[in-house]
Amino acid sequence: MTTTRLQQQIAFLVELDKLKTIYRRSYLATDPSRKENDAEHMWHISVMALVLQEYCPVEIDINRVIRLLLLHDVVELDAGDVSVYLRQNNLELVEKEKQAAQRIFGLLPAGQAQEMLAAWTEFEAGQTPEARFARAVDRIMPILLNYYTQGKTWQDVKASYDQVIAVNRKIGDISPQLWDFVKQIIDDSLAKGYLLRRYNC
Amino acid sequence: MTTTRLQQQIAFLVELDKLKTIYRRSYLATDPSRKENDAEHMWHISVMALVLQEYCPVEIDINRVIRLLLLHDVVELDAGDVSVYLRQNNLELVEKEKQAAQRIFGLLPAGQAQEMLAAWTEFEAGQTPEARFARAVDRIMPILLNYYTQGKTWQDVKASYDQVIAVNRKIGDISPQLWDFVKQIIDDSLAKGYLLRRYNC
Numbered sequence: 423m424t425t426t427r428l429q430q431q432i433a434f435l436v437e438l439d440k441l442k443t444i445y446r447r448s449y450l451a452t453d454p455s456r457k458e459n460d461a462e463h464m465w466h467i468s469v470m471a472l473v474l475q476e477y478c479p480v481e482i483d484i485n486r487v488i489r490l491l492l493l494h495d496v497v498e499l500d501a502g503d504v505s506v507y508l509r510q511n512n513l514e515l516v517e518k519e520k521q522a523a524q525r526i527f528g529l530l531p532a533g534q535a536q537e538m539l540a541a542w543t544e545f546e547a548g549q550t551p552e553a554r555f556a557r558a559v560d561r562i563m564p565i566l567l568n569y570y571t572q573g574k575t576w577q578d579v580k581a582s583y584d585q586v587i588a589v590n591r592k593i594g595d596i597s598p599q600l601w602d603f604v605k606q607i608i609d610d611s612l613a614k615g616y617l618l619r620r621y622n623c
Numbered sequence: 624m625t626t627t628r629l630q631q632q633i634a635f636l637v638e639l640d641k642l643k644t645i646y647r648r649s650y651l652a653t654d655p656s657r658k659e660n661d662a663e664h665m666w667h668i669s670v671m672a673l674v675l676q677e678y679c680p681v682e683i684d685i686n687r688v689i690r691l692l693l694l695h696d697v698v699e700l701d702a703g704d705v706s707v708y709l710r711q712n713n714l715e716l717v718e719k720e721k722q723a724a725q726r727i728f729g730l731l732p733a734g735q736a737q738e739m740l741a742a743w744t745e746f747e748a749g750q751t752p753e754a755r756f757a758r759a760v761d762r763i764m765p766i767l768l769n770y771y772t773q774g775k776t777w778q779d780v781k782a783s784y785d786q787v788i789a790v791n792r793k794i795g796d797i798s799p800q801l802w803d804f805v806k807q808i809i810d811d812s813l814a815k816g817y818l819l820r821r822y823n824c
Contacts, residue, residue: 431674431675435671435674439651439667442651442654443653450644462662462666464666465666466639469636469639469694470636472690473635473636474632477629488689570637603633
């Protein structure tokens, strides 16, 4: 029996169901007893991009931003979630995620696979205004969730104030206004003791 | 202190976090020990619409379909999830969901609140091609999840074959091809015993 185009598409969609079981570092603001999973996260930041698009001073196609966000963590299905504080210069992880993208999007018919792979690659490269805004939104949500759980993830990964600033200040490259706001939240987290200035090793 | 526009938008986004704790009737295909929540569901069917848009013979704006899907269950935050088999002619529920939409979208600045309320209302009314396709996709996913969990939700709510056909055949009004496929899955579920022809009361 040959697999029809529609069967390939359904197989891809069923495979994506697994993302509901891939847990991230962030805890829910609503229920800090558990972490957020990739499916929840991709929905939440897609809506966030929709709501906050006006703070991107560069012209963007918001529909493309949403596509990037709906797909950006699909690779974690094979490669797992890795903290932003451990991602820097992790070439092994980059390779693993590329292979994951090939395998997962490769479940789709060829044209569609290429289209989705291109969206994922665009997000990863972070060069287009759409990818830069998508990546900013992807950074803002964990900060909010940290703030509303009194810094739970920051404490888990022992992220210091300086590290949080260093990793997230890129938000300001695409949206100075959002970075101003986020910086206030980070500063307030330091003041409230949710985040430490430094960790003594 | 006055609340700025951005603070209102952030308050809305933080409120939406609660949807990660509103559980639906469907179980995960990947892990049938737990039910799917609204946040996961809205992400999954948004991607589904993106992948299956070619099966809509009527011209649609897929970007609007995705907006409807990203927001369609937000009201369940106040009104809870109600099985499609119990929704028919439930005027009290309709009223409750309307009030929920007013409250939740009302957290946003006025213009944005109206825009999102309009998207939710369009989905509910189910009249535009975009809303009809969005509603079809919203019906297809639970059938898939039922199939991959051997009819777990159908058995929970004691839905018979005839009921499942009656509730879902509307898929065919907007996409005969998707309905053909879904009908095969439902028929196969009957053959495999995942779904019963009828329940003896």
